[in-house]
Amino acid sequence: MESIAEVNDWLSRFYGGVAVGSMDIPKCGGLSLYLIEETYKSLDLNSAVVSKFMDDPPYWIFCWASGVVLAQQIMAGQLQVKGKVVVDFGAGSGVVGVAAALSGAKRVYCCEIDPLARQMVGFNARLNGVSVSVVSSMVDVDQKVDQILVADVLYDRTNIPLLDEIKTYASEVILADSRIKDLVVPGFELYSEVSSCSYPDFAESQEFNAVRLYQFKK
Numbered sequence: 613m614e615s616i617a618e619v620n621d622w623l624s625r626f627y628g629g630v631a632v633g634s635m636d637i638p639k640c641g642g643l644s645l646y647l648i649e650e651t652y653k654s655l656d657l658n659s660a661v662v663s664k665f666m667d668d669p670p671y672w673i674f675c676w677a678s679g680v681v682l683a684q685q686i687m688a689g690q691l692q693v694k695g696k697v698v699v700d701f702g703a704g705s706g707v708v709g710v711a712a713a714l715s716g717a718k719r720v721y722c723c724e725i726d727p728l729a730r731q732m733v734g735f736n737a738r739l740n741g742v743s744v745s746v747v748s749s750m751v752d753v754d755q756k757v758d759q760i761l762v763a764d765v766l767y768d769r770t771n772i773p774l775l776d777e778i779k780t781y782a783s784e785v786i787l788a789d790s791r792i793k794d795l796v797v798p799g800f801e802l803y804s805e806v807s808s809c810s811y812p813d814f815a816e817s818q819e820f821n822a823v824r825l826y827q828f829k830k
Contacts, residue, residue: 613731616646623670632673634739637680637707637811640687643714645705645736648673650812672705672729677808678763678788679704681823683711684808691786693717696758699750701778702765706733706744712761713742720744721753750781757782766791775800775828785828790820800826 613619620631632646675683685691686708694716700709703722713720722733722744730746737744747753760782765771766789775797779785787800790808804825 613728616735619646619732619735623673627670630673635812637675637683639684640711641714643683643687643707643711644739645675645707645710646673646732646739647675647705648812670728672726672732674814675705675707675811676764676814677790677810677821678823679707680811681806681808681825682761682763682786682788683707686711686715689715691761693759697721697755699723699753699757699760699782700744701750701760701762703733703746704729704764706736706746708761708763709733709744710736710740710742713737713744714740718758719755721757722746723750723753724748750778753781758784760785761788762786763788764790766795772797779828783830787826787828788823789826790823793819793824795824795826797826797828799828801828802826 613622623630631649633649634644635647637643637645686693693712695718697719698712698717699721700706701723703709703724706722709720709722724730724733725748733746760778762778762785779799789795802824806823807821808823809821
């Protein structure tokens with residue numbers, strides 16, 4: 613898809629009137645993303661469309677809680693990326709990568725397997741006037757990486773082994789997760805917990821509003 617208009621045409625056909633529009637992420641200094649418009653809550657959707665949307669949403673139209681937290685910390689200077697080669701792994705909307713680019717990262721790679729999400733990362737980077745390199749795999753990252761930022765990838769426990777692979781690519785990995793309370797991965801240490809929610813708010817269970825932050829460092 614070459615434009616947001618085409619994205620919205622696709623969304624309308626598959627999700628009955630759902631559309632994305634430019635929205636500022638809270639406490640991110642003006643960082644904006646193309647995200648689902650709040651009007652989706654008032655659409656008169658049939659049960660089949662509602663079921664499809666709730667069970668398998670196009671996840672790149674939301675900024676999920678862990679991504680919100682990492683982006684906020686980057687923009688506030690609490691998480692230092694300036695001068696670093698950074699990878700936003702499992703980028704989704706690209707919020708973490710865009711925040712890193714806005715905050716002075718030397719180069720930003722947004723790694724994402726979903727082709728539609730990769731296109732949205734490009735749209736969101738251009739919306740914020742920054743440049744990121746969008747790749748589908750870590751093997752496509754063509755230089756030494758200083759830091760890998762990982763948010764909202766553990767929605768499925770079968771993704772946990774990815775963390776052992778990711779940590780081979782950089783000397784530091786920051787993981788943000790709100791899904792698994794009992795996460796234990798060798799080398800990763802829990803260092804903070806922050807309350808947040810998706811944006812716009814997907815009205816998930818309160819248990820998913822506690823974002824836990826972990827660090828791996830060689």
